Amino acid sequence: MRKSREISQKKSVFSFVVDGKCELWYLQLLKQHKALNINLEPKLPQKKKLQDQFAIVETLTEESEKVFWIIDFDTILKETQEAKKGNKTPLQEFKELYNKTKKNDKIIIVVNNPCLEYWFLLHFEQTSKHFSSYEKLEKSVRKHLADYEKTEKYYKNSRQNIYQKLKPNLPTAIVNAKNLGEFSFDNIKTGITEMYKIFNSLELILIENKQK
Secondary structure, three states: OOOHHHHHHEEEEEEEEEHHHHHHHHHHHHHHHOOOEEEEEEEEOOOOHHHHHHHHHHHOOOOOOEEEEEHHHHHHHHHHOOOOOOOOOHHHHHHHHHHHHHHOOEEEEEEEEEHHHHHHOOOOOOOOOOOOOHHHHHHHHOOOOOOOOOOOHHOOOOOOOOHHHHHHHHHHHHHHHHHOOOOOOOOOOOOEOOOOOHHHEEEEEEHHHHHH
Protein backbone atom coordinates (compact mmCIF):
# COMPACT_ATOMS: atom_id res chain seq x y z
CA MET A 1 0.00 0.00 0.00
CA ARG A 2 2.78 2.43 0.87
CA LYS A 3 4.40 1.97 -2.54
CA SER A 4 1.18 2.69 -4.45
CA ARG A 5 0.58 5.82 -2.34
CA GLU A 6 4.12 7.06 -3.03
CA ILE A 7 3.64 6.52 -6.77
CA SER A 8 0.34 8.41 -6.82
CA GLN A 9 1.92 11.34 -4.97
CA LYS A 10 4.91 11.57 -7.28
CA LYS A 11 5.01 14.89 -9.09
CA SER A 12 5.06 15.20 -12.83
CA VAL A 13 8.20 16.91 -14.10
CA PHE A 14 7.92 19.59 -16.77
CA SER A 15 11.31 20.77 -18.00
CA PHE A 16 12.02 23.89 -20.03
CA VAL A 17 15.03 24.75 -22.16
CA VAL A 18 15.25 28.48 -22.89
CA ASP A 19 17.77 30.67 -24.67
CA GLY A 20 17.22 33.89 -22.71
CA LYS A 21 17.10 35.12 -19.13
CA CYS A 22 13.65 36.73 -19.54
CA GLU A 23 12.11 33.33 -20.24
CA LEU A 24 13.96 31.86 -17.26
CA TRP A 25 12.68 34.58 -14.89
CA TYR A 26 9.13 34.32 -16.19
CA LEU A 27 9.07 30.54 -15.70
CA GLN A 28 10.56 30.84 -12.22
CA LEU A 29 7.70 33.18 -11.33
CA LEU A 30 5.17 30.83 -12.92
CA LYS A 31 6.55 28.04 -10.72
CA GLN A 32 6.32 30.31 -7.67
CA HIS A 33 2.72 31.41 -8.25
CA LYS A 34 1.08 28.32 -9.73
CA ALA A 35 -0.11 25.94 -6.99
CA LEU A 36 0.45 22.75 -8.98
CA ASN A 37 1.46 19.21 -8.23
CA ILE A 38 4.05 19.59 -10.96
CA ASN A 39 7.77 20.18 -10.70
CA LEU A 40 8.65 22.96 -13.16
CA GLU A 41 12.32 22.93 -14.09
CA PRO A 42 13.47 25.86 -16.27
CA LYS A 43 17.05 25.62 -17.57
CA LEU A 44 19.20 28.21 -19.31
CA PRO A 45 22.00 26.43 -21.23
CA GLN A 46 25.46 27.97 -21.08
CA LYS A 47 25.87 27.24 -24.78
CA LYS A 48 23.25 28.94 -26.94
CA LYS A 49 23.76 27.05 -30.21
CA LEU A 50 20.65 25.24 -31.41
CA GLN A 51 22.35 21.85 -31.51
CA ASP A 52 23.56 22.24 -27.91
CA GLN A 53 20.07 23.22 -26.75
CA PHE A 54 18.53 20.29 -28.58
CA ALA A 55 20.99 17.88 -26.94
CA ILE A 56 19.80 19.09 -23.52
CA VAL A 57 16.17 18.76 -24.61
CA GLU A 58 16.72 15.13 -25.62
CA THR A 59 18.52 14.33 -22.34
CA LEU A 60 15.71 15.86 -20.28
CA THR A 61 13.10 13.61 -21.90
CA GLU A 62 14.55 10.74 -19.87
CA GLU A 63 13.42 12.33 -16.58
CA SER A 64 10.51 14.53 -17.64
CA GLU A 65 6.90 14.03 -18.64
CA LYS A 66 7.18 17.00 -21.00
CA VAL A 67 10.10 19.10 -22.21
CA PHE A 68 9.32 22.55 -23.60
CA TRP A 69 11.93 24.11 -25.86
CA ILE A 70 11.22 27.84 -26.01
CA ILE A 71 12.61 29.60 -29.06
CA ASP A 72 12.93 33.33 -29.79
CA PHE A 73 12.64 33.22 -33.55
CA ASP A 74 14.12 36.68 -34.13
CA THR A 75 17.48 35.32 -33.01
CA ILE A 76 17.34 32.54 -35.60
CA LEU A 77 16.43 34.98 -38.38
CA LYS A 78 19.15 37.45 -37.35
CA GLU A 79 21.84 34.75 -37.25
CA THR A 80 20.58 33.37 -40.58
CA GLN A 81 21.01 36.77 -42.22
CA GLU A 82 24.54 36.97 -40.81
CA ALA A 83 25.53 33.40 -41.79
CA LYS A 84 28.32 32.92 -44.31
CA LYS A 85 27.28 31.79 -47.76
CA GLY A 86 27.67 28.07 -48.29
CA ASN A 87 27.20 27.18 -44.62
CA LYS A 88 24.06 25.65 -43.19
CA THR A 89 22.00 28.49 -41.78
CA PRO A 90 20.46 28.50 -38.28
CA LEU A 91 17.04 28.47 -39.98
CA GLN A 92 17.90 25.30 -41.90
CA GLU A 93 19.34 23.72 -38.75
CA PHE A 94 16.26 24.61 -36.71
CA LYS A 95 13.98 23.10 -39.35
CA GLU A 96 15.92 19.82 -39.18
CA LEU A 97 15.75 19.75 -35.37
CA TYR A 98 12.08 20.78 -35.42
CA ASN A 99 11.26 17.79 -37.63
CA LYS A 100 13.24 15.48 -35.34
CA THR A 101 11.08 16.44 -32.36
CA LYS A 102 8.00 15.14 -34.19
CA LYS A 103 9.27 11.65 -33.38
CA ASN A 104 9.08 12.29 -29.62
CA ASP A 105 5.74 13.32 -28.12
CA LYS A 106 7.47 14.39 -24.91
CA ILE A 107 9.05 17.36 -26.67
CA ILE A 108 7.00 20.49 -27.29
CA ILE A 109 8.61 23.36 -29.20
CA VAL A 110 7.29 26.78 -28.26
CA VAL A 111 8.10 29.44 -30.86
CA ASN A 112 7.83 33.14 -30.09
CA ASN A 113 8.14 35.35 -33.15
CA PRO A 114 9.87 37.64 -32.57
CA CYS A 115 10.30 36.99 -28.82
CA LEU A 116 8.68 36.43 -25.42
CA GLU A 117 7.38 39.99 -25.27
CA TYR A 118 4.92 39.16 -28.06
CA TRP A 119 3.22 36.87 -25.53
CA PHE A 120 3.06 39.76 -23.08
CA LEU A 121 1.51 42.00 -25.74
CA LEU A 122 -1.28 39.50 -26.37
CA HIS A 123 -2.39 39.87 -22.75
CA PHE A 124 -3.68 43.30 -23.77
CA GLU A 125 -4.56 43.19 -27.46
CA GLN A 126 -5.21 40.83 -30.35
CA THR A 127 -2.73 41.30 -33.17
CA SER A 128 -0.96 39.24 -35.81
CA LYS A 129 1.44 42.00 -36.77
CA HIS A 130 4.97 40.83 -37.43
CA PHE A 131 7.84 42.59 -35.68
CA SER A 132 11.33 41.69 -36.87
CA SER A 133 12.90 42.22 -33.43
CA TYR A 134 12.18 43.18 -29.84
CA GLU A 135 13.30 46.73 -30.65
CA LYS A 136 10.47 46.96 -33.21
CA LEU A 137 8.01 45.46 -30.73
CA GLU A 138 9.07 47.48 -27.68
CA LYS A 139 6.87 50.52 -28.39
CA SER A 140 3.73 48.36 -28.54
CA VAL A 141 4.61 46.58 -25.30
CA ARG A 142 5.23 49.86 -23.49
CA LYS A 143 1.72 51.06 -24.35
CA HIS A 144 0.55 48.55 -21.74
CA LEU A 145 3.63 48.08 -19.56
CA ALA A 146 5.07 51.59 -19.53
CA ASP A 147 7.96 50.76 -17.20
CA TYR A 148 8.88 47.45 -18.85
CA GLU A 149 12.55 46.43 -18.65
CA LYS A 150 14.37 43.27 -19.65
CA THR A 151 15.97 43.01 -16.19
CA GLU A 152 15.65 40.58 -13.30
CA LYS A 153 14.90 43.50 -10.98
CA TYR A 154 11.84 44.42 -13.05
CA TYR A 155 10.63 40.86 -13.55
CA LYS A 156 10.95 39.94 -9.88
CA ASN A 157 9.86 43.25 -8.36
CA SER A 158 8.87 42.52 -4.75
CA ARG A 159 5.80 44.75 -4.91
CA GLN A 160 4.39 43.32 -8.14
CA ASN A 161 6.36 40.99 -10.36
CA ILE A 162 5.75 40.48 -14.08
CA TYR A 163 3.64 37.37 -13.57
CA GLN A 164 1.37 39.17 -11.12
CA LYS A 165 0.99 42.09 -13.53
CA LEU A 166 -0.04 39.84 -16.38
CA LYS A 167 -2.05 37.19 -14.53
CA PRO A 168 -5.47 38.97 -14.70
CA ASN A 169 -5.22 38.96 -18.51
CA LEU A 170 -3.80 35.44 -18.86
CA PRO A 171 -7.04 33.91 -20.24
CA THR A 172 -7.13 36.69 -22.88
CA ALA A 173 -3.52 35.99 -23.87
CA ILE A 174 -4.21 32.26 -24.24
CA VAL A 175 -7.20 32.87 -26.51
CA ASN A 176 -5.35 35.51 -28.56
CA ALA A 177 -2.34 33.26 -28.99
CA LYS A 178 -4.43 30.23 -29.98
CA ASN A 179 -6.20 32.34 -32.60
CA LEU A 180 -2.85 32.95 -34.31
CA GLY A 181 -2.39 29.20 -34.84
CA GLU A 182 0.86 27.27 -34.83
CA PHE A 183 4.27 28.20 -36.17
CA SER A 184 4.89 27.32 -39.82
CA PHE A 185 8.10 27.41 -41.85
CA ASP A 186 5.94 28.38 -44.83
CA ASN A 187 5.14 31.73 -43.23
CA ILE A 188 8.00 32.83 -41.00
CA LYS A 189 7.16 36.51 -41.14
CA THR A 190 4.03 36.23 -39.01
CA GLY A 191 3.67 37.37 -35.42
CA ILE A 192 3.11 34.31 -33.27
CA THR A 193 3.54 32.98 -29.76
CA GLU A 194 2.97 29.40 -28.70
CA MET A 195 3.29 30.00 -24.94
CA TYR A 196 -0.33 28.89 -24.60
CA LYS A 197 0.87 25.30 -25.13
CA ILE A 198 2.54 25.42 -21.72
CA PHE A 199 -0.65 26.49 -19.97
CA ASN A 200 -2.72 23.96 -21.92
CA SER A 201 -0.45 21.19 -20.67
CA LEU A 202 -0.57 22.47 -17.08
CA GLU A 203 -4.38 22.52 -17.14
CA LEU A 204 -4.48 19.00 -18.61
CA ILE A 205 -2.37 17.71 -15.72
CA LEU A 206 -4.71 19.45 -13.25
CA ILE A 207 -7.73 17.71 -14.80
CA GLU A 208 -5.99 14.32 -14.80
CA ASN A 209 -4.99 14.71 -11.14
CA LYS A 210 -8.57 15.57 -10.15
CA GLN A 211 -9.83 12.42 -11.88
CA LYS A 212 -7.45 10.13 -9.98
